Amino acid sequence: DSGVTQTPKHLITATGQRVTLRCSPRSGDLSVYWYQQSLDQGLQFLIQYYNGEERAKGNILERFSAQQFPDLHSELNLSSLELGDSALYFCASSVGPSNYGYTFGSGTRLTVV
Amino acid sequence: AQSVTQLGSHVSVSEGALVLLRCNYSSSVPPYLFWYVQYPNQGLQLLLKYTTGATLVKGINGFEAEFKKSETSFHLTKPSAHMSDAAEYFCAVIPSGGSYIPTFGRGTSLIVHP
Numbered sequence: 001d002s003g004v005t006q007t008p009k010h011l012i013t014a015t016g017q018r019v020t021l022r023c024s025p026r027s028g029d030l031s032v033y034w035y036q037q038s039l040d041q042g043l044q045f046l047i048q049y050y051n052g053e054e055r056a057k058g059n060i061l062e063r064f065s066a067q068q069f070p071d072l073h074s075e076l077n078l079s080s081l082e083l084g085d086s087a088l089y090f091c092a093s094s095v096g097p098s099n100y101g102y103t104f105g106s107g108t109r110l111t112v113v
Numbered sequence: 114a115q116s117v118t119q120l121g122s123h124v125s126v127s128e129g130a131l132v133l134l135r136c137n138y139s140s141s142v143p144p145y146l147f148w149y150v151q152y153p154n155q156g157l158q159l160l161l162k163y164t165t166g167a168t169l170v171k172g173i174n175g176f177e178a179e180f181k182k183s184e185t186s187f188h189l190t191k192p193s194a195h196m197s198d199a200a201e202y203f204c205a206v207i208p209s210g211g212s213y214i215p216t217f218g219r220g221t222s223l224i225v226h227p
């Protein structure tokens with residue numbers, strides 16, 4: 001157990017729907033990162049939050065949004081889902097905003113049908 | 114922009130043989146370099162990292178990697194493969210002085226035969 005908790009582990013939903021993925025960072029970590037892992041794109045950075053504030057943005061679609069709450073857990077919202085959004089979504093956490101080496105959760109596997 | 118190339122999407126070795134996973138990067142400034150391992154149905158776990166200092170870095174599970182600036186490489190090695198080493202391995206790079214978000218390679222799947 002890495003200490004980073006992601007729920008749910010698996011999610012199957014239909015095109016056009018909206019889902020929310022949840023991440024609880026390791027105890028003491030203030031920074032949360034979201035990544036998408038797919039066969040064709042590899043591991044892509046989506047977004048980073050540090051202590052509730054957006055810190056860095058990567059290849060995140062406009063249909064996707066995220067936030068980090070006062071208790072430091074984070075949610076990634078995916079809307080108007082398309083078949084191509086099927087992927088593994090990972091959350092990672094680190095102590096500070098600029099740490100080298102994160103701790104990853106075990107991911108949420110999203111299947112859009 | 115930096116990029117990371119992992120040569121070979123699959124590497125197959127026999128148990129007890131040398132493991133060599135290749136990683137080359139392109140970066141305009143000296144980078145920070147990482148290797149992560151991903152076991153089935155799990156997240157990525159940090160194996161080792163190079164930031165400054167000694168260019169030969171030792172990590173967990175007997176793995177090590179050497180930063181070679183002249184070759185822009187950071188290959189991962191292990192003298193003797195175990196069955197438990199079968200996993201996906203990712204090289205990642207962060208250019209020093211810039212964003213702290215790493216760019217990951219596409220990964221190399223290590224297959225270990227008995």
